[in-house]
Amino acid sequence: MEAVAALAGVSTITVSRVLSRPEKVSAATRAKVLAAVNKTGFVLNLAAGTLASKKSRIIAAVVPTLSNAIFAETIRGLSDGLAPSGYQLLLGQSNYDPETEETLVSTFLGRQVDALVLTGGRHTERVRTRLRLSKIPVVETWDLPAKPIDMVVGFSNLEAGCAVGRHLLARGYRKIDFAGGPDDRSLARIAGLRSVLDATKGATIRVHELAAGGGFPAGAALVARLHEAQDMPRAIFFGNDALAAGALFECQRRGVKIPQMLALIGFADLEFAAALNPPLSTVSVPSAAMGQATASLLLNRLAAPNTSATDAAKIGGTKSQKRSTTLDLGFKLQIRASS
Amino acid sequence: MEAVAALAGVSTITVSRVLSRPEKVSAATRAKVLAAVNKTGFVLNLAAGTLASKKSRIIAAVVPTLSNAIFAETIRGLSDGLAPSGYQLLLGQSNYDPETEETLVSTFLGRQVDALVLTGGRHTERVRTRLRLSKIPVVETWDLPAKPIDMVVGFSNLEAGCAVGRHLLARGYRKIDFAGGPDDRSLARIAGLRSVLDATKGATIRVHELAAGGGFPAGAALVARLHEAQDMPRAIFFGNDALAAGALFECQRRGVKIPQMLALIGFADLEFAAALNPPLSTVSVPSAAMGQATASLLLNRLAAPNTSATDAAKIGGTKSQKRSTTLDLGFKLQIRASS
DNA sequence: CTGTTAGCGCGTTCAC
DNA sequence: GTGAACGCGCTAACAG
Numbered sequence: 001m002e003a004v005a006a007l008a009g010v011s012t013i014t015v016s017r018v019l020s021r022p023e024k025v026s027a028a029t030r031a032k033v034l035a036a037v038n039k040t041g042f043v044l045n046l047a048a049g050t051l052a053s054k055k056s057r058i059i060a061a062v063v064p065t066l067s068n069a070i071f072a073e074t075i076r077g078l079s080d081g082l083a084p085s086g087y088q089l090l091l092g093q094s095n096y097d098p099e100t101e102e103t104l105v106s107t108f109l110g111r112q113v114d115a116l117v118l119t120g121g122r123h124t125e126r127v128r129t130r131l132r133l134s135k136i137p138v139v140e141t142w143d144l145p146a147k148p149i150d151m152v153v154g155f156s157n158l159e160a161g162c163a164v165g166r167h168l169l170a171r172g173y174r175k176i177d178f179a180g181g182p183d184d185r186s187l188a189r190i191a192g193l194r195s196v197l198d199a200t201k202g203a204t205i206r207v208h209e210l211a212a213g214g215g216f217p218a219g220a221a222l223v224a225r226l227h228e229a230q231d232m233p234r235a236i237f238f239g240n241d242a243l244a245a246g247a248l249f250e251c252q253r254r255g256v257k258i259p260q261m262l263a264l265i266g267f268a269d270l271e272f273a274a275a276l277n278p279p280l281s282t283v284s285v286p287s288a289a290m291g292q293a294t295a296s297l298l299l300n301r302l303a304a305p306n307t308s309a310t311d312a313a314k315i316g317g318t319k320s321q322k323r324s325t326t327l328d329l330g331f332k333l334q335i336r337a338s339s
Numbered sequence: 340m341e342a343v344a345a346l347a348g349v350s351t352i353t354v355s356r357v358l359s360r361p362e363k364v365s366a367a368t369r370a371k372v373l374a375a376v377n378k379t380g381f382v383l384n385l386a387a388g389t390l391a392s393k394k395s396r397i398i399a400a401v402v403p404t405l406s407n408a409i410f411a412e413t414i415r416g417l418s419d420g421l422a423p424s425g426y427q428l429l430l431g432q433s434n435y436d437p438e439t440e441e442t443l444v445s446t447f448l449g450r451q452v453d454a455l456v457l458t459g460g461r462h463t464e465r466v467r468t469r470l471r472l473s474k475i476p477v478v479e480t481w482d483l484p485a486k487p488i489d490m491v492v493g494f495s496n497l498e499a500g501c502a503v504g505r506h507l508l509a510r511g512y513r514k515i516d517f518a519g520g521p522d523d524r525s526l527a528r529i530a531g532l533r534s535v536l537d538a539t540k541g542a543t544i545r546v547h548e549l550a551a552g553g554g555f556p557a558g559a560a561l562v563a564r565l566h567e568a569q570d571m572p573r574a575i576f577f578g579n580d581a582l583a584a585g586a587l588f589e590c591q592r593r594g595v596k597i598p599q600m601l602a603l604i605g606f607a608d609l610e611f612a613a614a615l616n617p618p619l620s621t622v623s624v625p626s627a628a629m630g631q632a633t634a635s636l637l638l639n640r641l642a643a644p645n646t647s648a649t650d651a652a653k654i655g656g657t658k659s660q661k662r663s664t665t666l667d668l669g670f671k672l673q674i675r676a677s678s
Numbered sequence: 679c680t681g682t683t684a685g686c687g688c689g690t691t692c693a694c
Numbered sequence: 695g696t697g698a699a700c701g702c703g704c705t706a707a708c709a710g
Contacts, residue, residue: 043449047389048687066415076405091430110382216614275555387703
């Protein structure tokens with residue numbers, strides 16, 4: 001950096017300012033410095049900047065897995081939202097394991113990330129306290145935790161389960177199965193579904209636990225097993241669209257008419273859901289939008305220093321800084337021909 | 340860190356060593372230090388470490404987009420491969436744009452990333468020179484570039500195109516279409532397909548350029564248009580499985596028998612390909628394996644300092660350090676019932 | 679195996 | 695609008 005400063009005939013601090021806060025420098029010197037920068041191919045050492053300023057311009061995110069397209073979409077939205085601002089995305093996969101998440105969070109904190117994005121509302125106690133102590137903005141996504149750490153951008157999985165239950169009941173189905181993973185968000189949806197069915201005479205629910213990450217083959221296998229055992233329900237609500245589509249394909253093979261003999265409903269509204277024959281009923285969730293909303297929430301907060309969610313709560317009455325700390329982006333029942 | 344050192348009755352450097360190279364410290368002091376670390380909840384400031392050691396333990400990767408499951412899989416493989424080693428993944432999306440890639444690479448370099456992973460072999464000249472000057476390990480994936488920057492982990496898209504062409508010809512198809520994006524890897528596959536068809540009397544090829552990122556609906560729309568114009572080819576090779584599946588669904592709707600009336604072949608062998616009716620012929624590519632192989636290649640190289648690919652080339656005869664700088668993971672024609 | 683010294687390359691703070 | 699000195703928190707290099 002000294003080389004650049006010398007070449008431009010200024011001091012290092014001016015170079016620094018041109019590269020970080022151009023508006024603080026006169027246009028003339030700015031031009032000189034920029035010219036020198038280009039000539040030398042100089043690139044700021046962000047690590048040194050991080051050490052000096054305690055701001056890394058890195059935001060970290062933890063998702064259960066990238067294999068699931070829904071999380072990949074959220075990361076894409078987040079990444080897209082962050083890109084124009086110069087913030088960078090550090091990524092970690094927890095494999096649905098809170099301990100792994102804890103390890104990741106630790107490292108991220110050590111890297112002085114400016115903010116952290118988590119999936120879901122279940123975290124180890126140590127993660128919660130460390131994050132609170134760290135004072136950095138935290139966003140939990142993909143659900144609406146009862147006791148959020150800080151901010152939330154999600155939707156109610158419980159409500160989604162209820163909505164599906166009500167839809168299925170309204171269509172006249174009584175013998176209803178759920179098939180999906182045992183992760184927290186699925187559990188919430190099951191709880192919603194169950195609460196609605198339990199309140200209805202004659203309605204029964206059965207849950208098939210499928211290993212997380214099971215995709216098309218798992219859905220097909222379930223239908224095959226049920227069909228062969230002559231133990232078919234009237235409707236199945238799947239934990240994700242891949243499972244549901246796999247089931248649908250298996251039904252096609254076995255001549256099980258959809259929705260006449262079996263109703264199928266998926267979750268997430270992946271792109272293929274609408275393309276299937278028949279088009280798949282599902283729950284549309286704002287995968288990418290959650291990522292984008294998270295990005296803008298974070299950017300806002302990072303731009304307005306000293307305003308954590310708790311601070312905002314404390315100052316209460318002052319409306320300038322107060323902002324809703326939890327964003328419910330909702331979901332939408334996407335009823336098509338399969339149910 | 341001083342607090343920890345004091346509590347453990349050692350100096351700061353010992354604490355540093357316990358946390359970075361435990362084996363360099365006696366078990367006794369290690370235990371003392373670890374106890375102090377736990378008691379205080381101390382976390383290393385990695386940014387300071389980066390500044391002092393010029394090693395960030397961060398590896399950056401640029402993919403065109405995360406919306407495409409194939410790249411998401413590669414990133415997952417990379418992330419999984421990196422996780423046990425303590426390296427972290429910094430992620431960027433180029434949107435298939437070399438200029439955007441250049442910006443990302445710049446920032447990543449500024450962050451002192453220890454290695455860089457790129458998608459494909461097309462980069463701006465500035466990226467190539469900067470990367471070469473930076474001396475950090477670079478891996479290009481998803482293809483076999485003629486002039487690699489450093490290391491390569493991929494497969495031949497050109498060969499894949501040839502293989503599909505040969506298969507289709509062997510099956511007796513002559514009127515063959517390609518439908519897909521205009522990105523470099525698709526272009527290579529088209530070139531392969533074309534070279535095989537051009538060498539065969541009576542074989543014709545036609546290319547439908549579909550916008551990158553087009554999924555199921557785009558495939559369906561293409562078939563709809565062709566069918567209505569009564570301009571159907573005998574076989575279509577798609578740029579990705581989503582396109583092919585969309586086409587397949589549209590064929591189901593229109594009563595176009597597959598493969599009797601139209602052969603369909605996809606690309607990537609996504610999980611759903613085998614589940615469709617009929618199962619989709621496609622080209623199976625090592626999406627996740629490329630990520631994992633990239634991770635191990637990189638970890639190897641980072642563990643063995645002062646051994647860049649060019650160094651390895653220079654020392655030539657010495658077999659200890661010599662290693663293949665390009666890994667062709669191959670592809671596999673996965674012929675199922677749709678072709 | 680452990681400690682001492684020095685400095686990584688910036689941004690902050692305060693002057694000018 | 696610009697500059698000088700200092701220090702961020704850690705690790706490299708050497709010494710003991």
